[in-house]
Amino acid sequence: MAALEAARSWAASVVPPELAAAAGGDPLAALAATAAALVAGLLIVAVWFRSGAGAPSKPVAAPVRPAPLKLEADADADADDGRKRVTVFFGTQTGTAEGFAKSMAEEARARYEKVVFKVVDLDDYAQEDEEYEEKLKKETVVLFFLATYGDGEPTDNAARFFKWFTEGKEKEVWLKDLKYAVFGLGNRQYEHFNKVAKVVDELLEEQGMTFNLLVYLGGKRLVPVGLGDDDQCIEDDFTAWKELVWPELDQLLRDEDDTTGASTPYTAAIPEYRVVFIDKSDLSFQDRSWTLANGTRVIDIHHPCRSNVSVRKELHKPASDRSCIHLEFDISGTGLVDNALVQLGVVHSIIKVYLCT
Numbered sequence: 444m445a446a447l448e449a450a451r452s453w454a455a456s457v458v459p460p461e462l463a464a465a466a467g468g469d470p471l472a473a474l475a476a477t478a479a480a481l482v483a484g485l486l487i488v489a490v491w492f493r494s495g496a497g498a499p500s501k502p503v504a505a506p507v508r509p510a511p512l513k514l515e516a517d518a519d520a521d522a523d524d525g526r527k528r529v530t531v532f533f534g535t536q537t538g539t540a541e542g543f544a545k546s547m548a549e550e551a552r553a554r555y556e557k558v559v560f561k562v563v564d565l566d567d568y569a570q571e572d573e574e575y576e577e578k579l580k581k582e583t584v585v586l587f588f589l590a591t592y593g594d595g596e597p598t599d600n601a602a603r604f605f606k607w608f609t610e611g612k613e614k615e616v617w618l619k620d621l622k623y624a625v626f627g628l629g630n631r632q633y634e635h636f637n638k639v640a641k642v643v644d645e646l647l648e649e650q651g652m653t654f655n656l657l658v659y660l661g662g663k664r665l666v667p668v669g670l671g672d673d674d675q676c677i678e679d680d681f682t683a684w685k686e687l688v689w690p691e692l693d694q695l696l697r698d699e700d701d702t703t704g705a706s707t708p709y710t711a712a713i714p715e716y717r718v719v720f721i722d723k724s725d726l727s728f729q730d731r732s733w734t735l736a737n738g739t740r741v742i743d744i745h746h747p748c749r750s751n752v753s754v755r756k757e758l759h760k761p762a763s764d765r766s767c768i769h770l771e772f773d774i775s776g777t778g779l780v781d782n783a784l785v786q787l788g789v790v791h792s793i794i795k796v797y798l799c800t
């Protein structure tokens with residue numbers, strides 16, 4: 444008891460009277476409460492530091508392209524079951540080429556149900572340089588989607604392949620059977636527009652040529668290199684290039700008993716259009732649109748409106764026996780789009796159509 448009294452009188456000398464009053468007038472109780480609060484505070488600080496929240500902030504790493512997801516349809520892509528196979532490679536920095544490669548493969552799977560399409564990051568294709576040759580020898584049809592960066596450089600994930608492919612030894616013998624098509628992703632504002640795609644396309648063609656000339660006649664390059672330009676609309680470039688590729692793939696991938704035909708789910712989903720060529724002087728076609736009593740103009744299949752063709756380009760070379768015409772219709776002023784919104788850039792007044800045979 445004497446010790447307790449001694450402690451209480453020492454506490455009274457160190458604890459401020461207001462604090463002792465808050466603890467019911469007992470300076471020892473006030474001191475105990477203060478010590479408990481201090482210990483609890485220290486514990487909270489210790490836990491906070493352990494959790495890392497109090498650690499000095501680390502430098503933020505540069506964003507890294509997320510690892511590509513393995514597509515479900517790729518799961519059986521390596522199985523040797525006698526099915527035809529197409530490998531779709533991509534070299535990308537910000538994902539556009541990867542997106543195009545996946546979209547192409549997805550559409551192709553619907554067109555050619557019996558064929559295996561595999562989408563591959565060029566970096567993942569081979570761990571060692573020698574593996575590129577080993578694996579490419581087994582390919583029969585490949586599609587490349589390659590972006591160009593910097594001073595005409597490949598993307599990070601295509602750099603190792605590009606170095607090996609451009610600096611490596613002669614490849615003509617094993618390239619002889621490889622059918623290929625290259626789509627480049629670039630921007631015309633840069634000096635080396637689509638350089639990587641152009642180089643890969645040319646090397647593939649050149650390196651197999653000697654052998655091709657000797658052994659058989661037949662192009663290895665399925666279509667001219669696609670030069671996607673994101674200064675304009677790169678999606679349109681991709682669409683136009685695809686229209687050239689499908690007829691070539693039809694020849695390579697369709698079996699004789701294949702009934703899916705070119706009218707695959709993709710084309711079936713597109714509404715049918717009737718193309719009517721009219722003479723400028725034919726006044727009966729001048730205007731069949733119909734205006735309601737309230738002034739609303741009706742435009743439908745029975746009441747078509749005229750629009751001007753602002754662009755007409757044949758995408759095939761003159762030597763080709765096929766045709767793919769890129770048409771652009773300017774529908775401003777037809778009432779199909781609001782001109783004010785067109786002026787603001789909210790909607791487009793150009794409709795692009797590809798007429799291909």
Ligand SMILES: Cc1cc2nc3c(=O)[nH]c(=O)nc-3n(C[C@H](O)[C@H](O)[C@H](O)COP(=O)(O)O)c2cc1C
Nearest residue numbers: 535536537538539540590592593629630633636637
């Ligand atoms: C920093 C930078 C450098 C680029 N350099 C080139 C170039 O030299 N040549 C070219 O054609 N395009 C160049 N481009 C355009 C890209 O290739 C184009 O945006 C492409 O669509 C990107 O594809 P990705 O998203 O698959 O990486 C460059 C773009 C950036 C941002």
